[in-house]
Amino acid sequence: MRPPIVSLVGAGPGDPELLTVRALRRIEAADVVLADDLIDPRVLALVKGRLLRVGKRGGWPRAPGQQPLAVPQGDAQPPWERPGGGCISTDQHFIHALMIREATAGHRVVRLKGGDPFVFGRGGEEADALREAGLDVEVVSGLTSGIAGPAAVGIPVTDRRASPGVILVTGHPGDGNAEPDWAALARTGLTLVIYMGVARAAHITAQLLTAGLRPDLPAAVVSAAHTARQQHSATTLAGLPDCIRREGLQSPALLVIGDVAAQAAVAAARQAPRQAG
């Protein structure tokens, strides 16, 4: 008999047409879906089984219309009190325990994560915890917003005319994430795509300018790409903090820094890219 399987599924950036075919099938077939915050409501509407919202912003650990989720049974010592928990938060351990409980009870479990489960998604930790519990794990990659978000406003993150590559990095260190070495990143000459960077845009911009990036290097901010609230603005590296304040661009948002970011303005001037299916 095969061991129970948990699917770590990428929900992509928002629009349900941007789910992969496999992700759609897994979501529709799941007995239980553990969903992060920031999953688009149109994607959540596809869930036919039980939906447990385990995001850290909204309502955790209480599922909508339910009693607070109980600590998994048969666990004399909750996993987050075990030694060696390291940097993994209580919340994260609770999610692991909940997935393991549901899967060992024989349920088809989908762990639904925004974007791609293996890009800033803690998917690696979740896969490890599941394997340690003897469960089988399947990873269903999803479109990461750091690539699909810029594309939504006409920006190719790589372009042989401008940059032989792209850096995807988090602008929100802490909670176990190290601060990126901004000076080292600046010296690569590659396109920089910064996730969760809006709140710290002034700090990041200052670091990159100090490292020698041009103040007039094209930059863009893309907020809530591929959702009903999508917004963007094209500016320069030096103009980034003011642009965010002036335009009221909100998290979740991406900062794109590099010559390719100028394409946002070009695409907008010619036409709005079509998003709707």
Place this chain on the structure above:
Amino acid sequence: MRPPIVSLVGAGPGDPELLTVRALRRIEAADVVLADDLIDPRVLALVKGRLLRVGKRGGWPRAPGQQPLAVPQGDAQPPWERPGGGCISTDQHFIHALMIREATAGHRVVRLKGGDPFVFGRGGEEADALREAGLDVEVVSGLTSGIAGPAAVGIPVTDRRASPGVILVTGHPGDGNAEPDWAALARTGLTLVIYMGVARAAHITAQLLTAGLRPDLPAAVVSAAHTARQQHSATTLAGLPDCIRREGLQSPALLVIGDVAAQAAVAAARQAPRQAG
């Protein structure tokens, strides 16, 4: 009346279940599909309209079973002979002209590209050429092999326990691509994912070691991810060239360098990740 629209569609890494729902719809609805090399035959089998193979390796400019494709009509001066063509190759100009001809003739055109059209796909150039011709462009992002490929063998390209980000870079400069600054990339401390790096693995490894990366830094090679020919091997940075030779790992392949690459060995030791739908 809306102008003709061309969809630049990402075919993802291979397995048709990894197409997005939108990509699948666009492919099925297209009157004509211009497909790159390296598109999985299972994806090409979904095409219901005319299929033109415009890849540079196999059969270009002759479509299967057809006469060689004629230079687009009504173009007194072929676009690739116009001044200012810059680094864009004749082949690339031919593809632009062909898309424009088909779209202006009223056909629904899908330009199908491996992975994501805006990651090492020349999608930026193609979008520009289409807009300059007055056409509307839609970009349908796809899973890029640099993220979905490592995931297929258990590697999360980012993991807060190891790296606050990932660098996607081409290992095959030339044809308009600059050589990446390997020393600068090494200093970032981020996971490195190198596309098209197999042939130059010895050179790249030497550059990264000279820049100070540890010889025993985990590394992995993932070949033809999400296709029937998928193969991978886990090694160290210093062991990369020998590993590629010994295992006979072939292009298209990704090099993954960084602590997260050790997860390939861990995942393999515990179980083979399930790929099949």
